[in-house]
Amino acid sequence: MNYTDPVLREIAAFSPLDVLLADIAVRIQLTPTDHRLAVGHYHAIHQWLERDGSPLAGLIASFYAQGGFSIGATTARHAEDADFDIDAMVQVTMHHDTDPEDVLSTLHTAIRGEPGSRYYDKTERKSRCVTVKYDGLHLDLTPAVLIPSLEERTSFIFHSKKTATGFDKARLVANPWGFAEWFLRQTPPEAAFGQFFERQSLEYERLRFTKAESDADPVPDQDPAYRKSRAVIALQLMKRWRNLAYDARHATLRLPPSVVLAHSVAVNANRTSSLSEELLHQVVSLVSALEAAERRGMTYKAVNPACDPYDVLTDRWPEDLNSQRILIDELRAFAVDIQRLRSGLSMPEMRKTLEKLFGERPAADSVRKFMDNQVSADRGGVAAHIPSTGTVAAVTSIATPTYARPTPRTSPWGD
Template sequence: MNRTIRLPGDDPFLAPLDAVLADVAIALQLPPGLHAQVGERYEAVRRHAEREGSPLRGRIVRFYPQGSMAIDATISMRGTDEEYDLDILAELDLDPWADPDEVLDLLFEALKDYPVSKGVERQTRCVTIRYADGMHLDVTPSVRLASTLDRESHIFHANPDKPASEHFHVRMNAYGFAEWYRARTPLERKFAEEFNRRFNDAYGLTVRADAEFDEVPDQTPLVVKNTATVALQLLKRYRNVAYADATGRIPPSIMLSCFAGYAAGGASTLSDMVIRQARMVASELQRAGANGTRIAVTNPALPTECFTDRWPENLAQQQDFAGKLTKLADELAWLQTADISQEELAEWLQARFGKRAVERSMKQLNQRLGRAVRDASQSYTPKGGVYVPSAPKLVGIGAASAVAMPAMARPHTFMGGCRR
């Protein structure tokens, strides 16, 4: 059977399944080189947009991150492991009721000659800047509404292929949502310390083996800070792989992020948190479907802002995603106690999180296990622990056939509603 060496302090990745999931999540992160460039690039974009002669000269109030970038949940994009989608809000000094088409055209005019090899493109709600290394910035124009808190604003919807009658203003509060999410997902010191140590190791960055969390040098920034955010990244990746061949819209990241915020809190392993989030989303999708309605998930910082205004398009889409999430949660719960070989687990992971990411994560796992066996001691820090295998089984404490599938979680009642 497997042997676990426990030392003072709890390693959040002591369980092999949690260790492997953490390695998969690390493979999805923005690489250190690109991570360091994010701030530089969006500052360069801002300077270009307000340069002398720009139509936005003197009209830019601030640039700030939104979405995954604002909550440290960015992962590689749908369909590839080498592209990263980063979202920026450009707060402009304009009339909040300005014509949506004119506002988007104005931003495009200010950015269309920005020097990137892959070009600049106007979208329905943003302007996209594409870099040769796979990163692209989506810059969304916004105008803050008067007498509101937390940067409540209008963004602008104007599909250039649609008539003006189908253009409209969208009330939103991305800043308020990010503040809400961060308040619900505070720093988990031990989790962050161990996860970021693994991240540094995966990219060959050197940090003293016995360094405390707050002693990590500034040049090796924190990648993530809590279990809920890593679980969210894994759930987003699962969605990306599950819908890799989809041609229409897929379940929105902001909806999953909102559920992750609600699911956060309390001691939890990484696998437990992925299961919790998957069941929570599935439960709400099924609840809406049972009532014959599409799910309506709203911004906790602005209840009139609907995160699901463009997905799902019909009941079949939300039932399909609910079924996928339920299956994922059931299988993860089974894997927590099932005996399974490393090869079998790798095959399961690849089907759900992508071949390249899993190959990288399994390589990291094998390197750590090899060091642990050679050293016959702890792998990381005197405050943690290490998993040492004595047989070619990777996960489990009992026979797979003896594991019962868990029941669905009880329905939740915290979600708001928005008009369709």
């Protein structure tokens, strides 16, 4: 490694924990192959909606990504019976007074098509979107009608849910495009960490091609889609942890929305110097915000800065103080485990803790890879990423809460 390069010198100083967390993040994000697959489905649906005979032919003004797909924070599925999701907005040229049920039903009909068509048996109607299911992933499409008097791409989205007495209907103001633009401005990639993470991503993908003997085209050596900031990687790790924690202990509850986590991460980004510190900082910051709301006897409220005050990101979660308290307790236990990792554990203990937080397979594979690299370096080879030692920046600790219930020491739900 050329240590005269300042970027490479910074990479060489990464701590073992930071390298492990980054490698776990590589294994839980969409691989370049999965990303290309998702993009392919995304464009195919757009073309399908514009086809001759579609109820929406000539009525689609714009079609764009939203959610994790638009900010580079989508995570891969965490279990065999789970999948990852792609979110897209379908801006249609209908009148904003159109009945919400009519808007959603029209989109559902346009996607589903005739019996025997490609999406007929893959399409499911939801209260605010239409879902198309594929193997290992699903695409959520939300219809929207532009509100020209407000900020760019601010739109009405529609809610319609069948009840015992009819339909519960609403029009809501939203601007997910504006949120994504704001998020990306708040979380710009750092040169050293972005280069390191990109290198990890591309190496992992090449190994997957080799093992699967795939005939797919090789991944380009430089792919800007995988240059990420520490804040974005922390968000992906938090989403992975949330999915596992709620699957294991709160399977009947609504998941804290990814957009709420993303909002908190963006608000608190750019204040740390390492990935482990960033992860701890983001968890503690969210706990502080949730507890501040709780002390006022209120549920936490987050608003899209690109559509303030109309686009309330917490309109469906937390439903009540109890659901808010559950996330607070889980986050505090998460913070305790991150502190333990940062304080210094033996490699076996570190592996157990990482498996508990992020899943058995990605954690075990990351630890194994890290140890193999160190063995190679000790035998006179060149370590793939960092030397066997590194420094961990100091961070102000939070007190370990007496009620912070530790999560199971092993990962019974697997990965």
